Amino acid sequence: xxxxxxxxxxxxxxxxxxxxxxxxxxxxxxxxxxxxxxxxxxxxxxxxxxxxxxxxxxxxxxxxxxxxxxxxxxxxxxxxxxxxxxxxxxxxxxxxxxxxxxxxxxxxxxxxxxxxxxxxxxxxxxxxxxxxxxxxxxxxxxxxxxxxxxxxxxxxxxxxxxxxxxxxxxxxxxxxxxxxxxxxxxxxxxx
Amino acid sequence: xxxxxxxxxxxxxxxxxxxxxxxxxxxxxxxxxxxxxxxxxxxxxxxxxxxxxxxxxxxxxxxxxxxxxxxxxxxxxxxxxxxxxxxxxxxxxxxxxxxxxxxxxxxxxxxxxxxxxxxxxxxxxxxxxxxxxxxxxxxxxxxxxxxxxxxxxxxxxxxxxxxxxxxxxxxxxxxxxxxxxxxxxxxxxxxx
Numbered sequence: 542x543x544x545x546x547x548x549x550x551x552x553x554x555x556x557x558x559x560x561x562x563x564x565x566x567x568x569x570x571x572x573x574x575x576x577x578x579x580x581x582x583x584x585x586x587x588x589x590x591x592x593x594x595x596x597x598x599x600x601x602x603x604x605x606x607x608x609x610x611x612x613x614x615x616x617x618x619x620x621x622x623x624x625x626x627x628x629x630x631x632x633x634x635x636x637x638x639x640x641x642x643x644x645x646x647x648x649x650x651x652x653x654x655x656x657x658x659x660x661x662x663x664x665x666x667x668x669x670x671x672x673x674x675x676x677x678x679x680x681x682x683x684x685x686x687x688x689x690x691x692x693x694x695x696x697x698x699x700x701x702x703x704x705x706x707x708x709x710x711x712x713x714x715x716x717x718x719x720x721x722x723x724x725x726x727x728x729x730x731x732x
Numbered sequence: 733x734x735x736x737x738x739x740x741x742x743x744x745x746x747x748x749x750x751x752x753x754x755x756x757x758x759x760x761x762x763x764x765x766x767x768x769x770x771x772x773x774x775x776x777x778x779x780x781x782x783x784x785x786x787x788x789x790x791x792x793x794x795x796x797x798x799x800x801x802x803x804x805x806x807x808x809x810x811x812x813x814x815x816x817x818x819x820x821x822x823x824x825x826x827x828x829x830x831x832x833x834x835x836x837x838x839x840x841x842x843x844x845x846x847x848x849x850x851x852x853x854x855x856x857x858x859x860x861x862x863x864x865x866x867x868x869x870x871x872x873x874x875x876x877x878x879x880x881x882x883x884x885x886x887x888x889x890x891x892x893x894x895x896x897x898x899x900x901x902x903x904x905x906x907x908x909x910x911x912x913x914x915x916x917x918x919x920x921x922x923x924x
Contacts (some may be wrong), residue, residue, distance in 0.1 A: 579795070579797065579799055581790055584792075591784055597785075597787055600796075601795075605802050608803075609799065609802045613806075648828075671781065672780070672781070676777050691778065695778050701801060716739065716744070717740060720742055723737065724771070730774070
């Protein structure tokens with residue numbers, strides 16, 4: 542039976558398509574479907590990378606690398622998880638590989654870049670910013686898998702089951718990692 | 733007397749999904765309750781520290797183009813039939829530097845080349861590198877050596893008597909130890 546490739550028409554617009562449709566279209570040769578995947582998920586991927594490396598340049602490089610890997614790996618994506626979860630997995634693996642090579646960047650104390658403007662009291666605003674920087678530096682000192690678990694649970698609000706799928710761990714191991722991450726942070730913040 | 737809450741149960745308590753029987757223990761145990769309170773405080777601090785500065789809107793405008801370029805570059809690098817030494821100058825220098833480090837580990841300290849390494853030696857080392865089937869190890873090597881400045885890599889390709897050591901000195905202690913461990917493992921595997 543001959544394989545029929547859908548004709549590429551100038552009117553193809555994938556911006557409203559769901560992720561499953563985008564993946565099928567990409568596999569069928571519609572490159573623009575991958576562009577929509579990138580634009581739809583780029584912020585999520587960038588945020589995960591940024592939380593790992595805490596600087597824009599490295600986060601941008603890692604996010605770019607994630608999508609290059611995704612471009613090559615989508616043909617093997619089985620669809621047993623959401624595309625966003627799969628991209629998280631690719632991103633976390635890229636960050637963990639990087640963490641194995643490079644020491645985490647020590648974030649400079651620039652409270653003005655992360656000012657919490659909920660309070661009008663400038664003293665409290667600056668104090669909260671400084672504390673946040675201290676917490677972020679402590680997070681950067683966690684072992685990579687504990688850091689990954691913490692970031693995905695607290696900031697990306699993923700379930701323990703989703704995190705287990707991303708890290709290739711059991712749910713129990715994820716919870717234990719999360720517990721130890723918080724415990725280690727407690728010790729780091731007290732020291 | 734029941735056991736204290738496990739790590740997993742402490743997290744379940746933190747998230748409000750602890751089973752009733754263990755919740756009763758938590759409410760009656762000062763140690764477990766204290767631990768739970770401390771974890772809740774840290775969790776709150778972590779949430780508070782979660783702000784990420786947004787990149788410039790221009791960054792997102794150009795990110796697609798950046799991904800396209802990276803995909804095209806990666807495709808060119810791994811094109812079928814391309815000799816291993818073709819590609820960007822940086823990739824060639826990275827592979828050459830990797831070859832020289834393989835040679836240095838294998839033959840040090842007997843010989844330190846004082847002139848440019850012969851092509852057949854590089855090719856031989858390159859074929860060893862080609863045999864590295866573990867993609868993670870290969871990517872690790874490329875990442876580590878790719879972090880070297882071009883001048884440093886060139887100095888390794890045409891080393892002075894201290895050239896190899898100088899290039900190696902650019903790696904951190906942990907990077908050096910990890911890199912040597914991987915090379916030694918590969919060389920041991922190759923000699924079996």
